[in-house]
Amino acid sequence: MSSEVTGAPPTGDALTPGARRVLDAAAELFYGRGINAVGVDLIAKQAGVTKKTLYDRFGSKEALVAAYLRERDERWRRWLTARVNEAAEAADLAEVGAPEQEAARAAVRVLATFDALERWMRRENPRGCGFVNAAAELPDAAHPGRQVIADQKRWLRGYLRELCHAASASDPDTLADELVLLHEGAMVLSGLAIVDAPVRLARDVAVRALAQRGVVGT
Amino acid sequence: MSSEVTGAPPTGDALTPGARRVLDAAAELFYGRGINAVGVDLIAKQAGVTKKTLYDRFGSKEALVAAYLRERDERWRRWLTARVNEAAEAADLAEVGAPEQEAARAAVRVLATFDALERWMRRENPRGCGFVNAAAELPDAAHPGRQVIADQKRWLRGYLRELCHAASASDPDTLADELVLLHEGAMVLSGLAIVDAPVRLARDVAVRALAQRGVVGT
DNA sequence: GTACGAGTAGACCGATCGGTTTACTCGATA
DNA sequence: TATCGAGTAAACCGATCGGTCTACTCGTAC
Incomplete structure (x- = not known):
């Protein structure tokens, strides 16, 4: 009963x-x-x-693991979008002509994802990406947590695609994939402490990738 | 007894x-x-x-874990250097002037690390980097395996630095860090199957990073 | 006033954990 | 012929694993 x-x-x-x-x-x-x-x-x-x-x-423990990952995912999404929107609102785009204002603001958003990531790593992720770590421990494809992990990574890719489109980048989908690559690499290196400022490094590479794709801005 | x-x-x-x-x-x-x-x-x-x-x-199990990581490290180093040297020897540098021959060969070596990585991931690393995965499971800094992991990552950085120096890159140390970043990002994405050809993607970004650093070649 | 959801306390289950021990076999070496 | 390193077979250790169960206490809402 x-x-x-x-x-x-x-x-x-x-x-x-x-x-x-x-x-x-x-x-x-x-x-x-x-x-x-x-x-x-x-x-x-x-x-x-x-x-x-x-x-x-x-x-079950399985379900508790999935709940843990789900909540971590929610927290990360809220954090990232909040920081990105803050940066876009705070950006001073006075010298940018009205027609390019929207694209310029989107470019600010893209780079803001790296600043958000850097602070997130310091505050909440000193041991590297919780989802990558979880994936290492959950080889069973049937584990409910695996779906949460896949969703998390796909969401980031989708979000960056939106931003790249809005920034009027040429080949925005490929650019978004490159940004995901830089995000993941920076997270791994942050956890391993082998390079000094990995997120900063990733941001620098991203800046060049944006310029190469014709994105105006910083 | x-x-x-x-x-x-x-x-x-x-x-x-x-x-x-x-x-x-x-x-x-x-x-x-x-x-x-x-x-x-x-x-x-x-x-x-x-x-x-x-x-x-x-x-002990701890020591067995460390031995596993050590041997995996050795295999990876042997594989990477062998593929890189093969590529350098096979490169056709006929149209390159004698003075730049050495630098051009070094540039070929740098890019060959990505080709070696791509084949390695398919053959031996379908679940992502074994060292990153191990790091996720060994939070205790005193675990003997941790030293092996750190050594492995530092070795790759040192190896890439050598290649970047030999390729006469401007700011070769920063370039090497960027290449490490791309390697790690590509490995994570290979394990998560969220992007189609992550190593190819990383290689493309690397090509641009090399060009930007004044490295001649492919 | 009673039924119910959320909680505590704690015993209990079989299985597995990392690790140790005793007793014995085999082949090579000295 | 004696010794020794490498191995098998299997019992044993206390601790912990994920998970279940009974019995009982609250507070709230109908």
Whole structure:
């Protein structure tokens, strides 16, 4: 009787207080130590909750992993779009003629993704991309977390494509792929601490890629 | 009495037949399923060996992980340098004047690293960079495998620096860092299958980076 | 006033974890 | 002939794995 396992994991906002603490603890532990290195007992303990609560709310460790990735994805998307829009609004485009104003603002947006990434890495991603790390630990294609990872990467590509189109770049789709490449490379190098300022480096390369594609701006 | 644990793990070539099979099994399982998802029992079973042999030869799982990474590193270095040298020898530089011959050959070498990478990813790295994946699973800075990972990445940077210097690039060190960035980004995207031909893409960006640095050639 | 959702406390399950141990076999070397 | 390194076979260790279960306590909403 009593509590029945909810088949679908929580959407993110309608969490009970216990579930909220479980997800927070899981996020910290999964990212910091690796998914397979963290047991459900430890998560429950750190959340100040019993395993029963964890399983009543999330159903399985697999589902909890997927929920962790989903929420991380949401946070990243909100962060990125917010920083990009801020930069576009703050940009001073006085010397740009009215006809090119829109394209110039889009160019600012593209480069702002690198600034957003740089701050994100410092604040939330010192151990590299959480999705790439998760993919390394989830070789099983059937794992529900794999879908979240694929969605995350596809979303970034789509978002950069939009920005490249708006910036009137020639061959915007290829340019977007190149920007994704630079983003991923910068994230890996940030986690490995082998190059000094990898995101800055990626941004510099991006600037040249933009210029080469006829994008006006910075 | 009998067998004593060897403190230092084997160097790679002087392995007993049992140790050889253990290392081969470990390499396949660690890369294919992730380090933390594979137990020593499974490795021993797949190698057709008892756990005693595994522990007599390697001492601990940690040391076995380090040995796996060391051998993978050696294989990659051998592969990369061999392909690069092949390409340099095969290059037809008839129309290049004698004074620039050496620089032109070095330029060929730089681009050959991407061709070598592309074939390596198809043959040995379908799940992405084994070192980046391992880093995701080894958050403990004291783990012996971490040193191997850092060495591997630093070696690539040093190798690319040599090639960039030999190619008479302006600012060769920064160029080398950019090439490392492109290599890492291409490896991540190869593992995630989100972009069609990530290594080809990285190579194209590299060509432009070379031209921008005054490197003659392809 | 009672039914229900969210929670605690904690025992329990079989399986597996990394690692150790004892006892024995085999082939080569000295 | 004696020794020794490499190996097999298999039991054993305490700890932890993901997951289940019973019994009970709240607070709220109908």
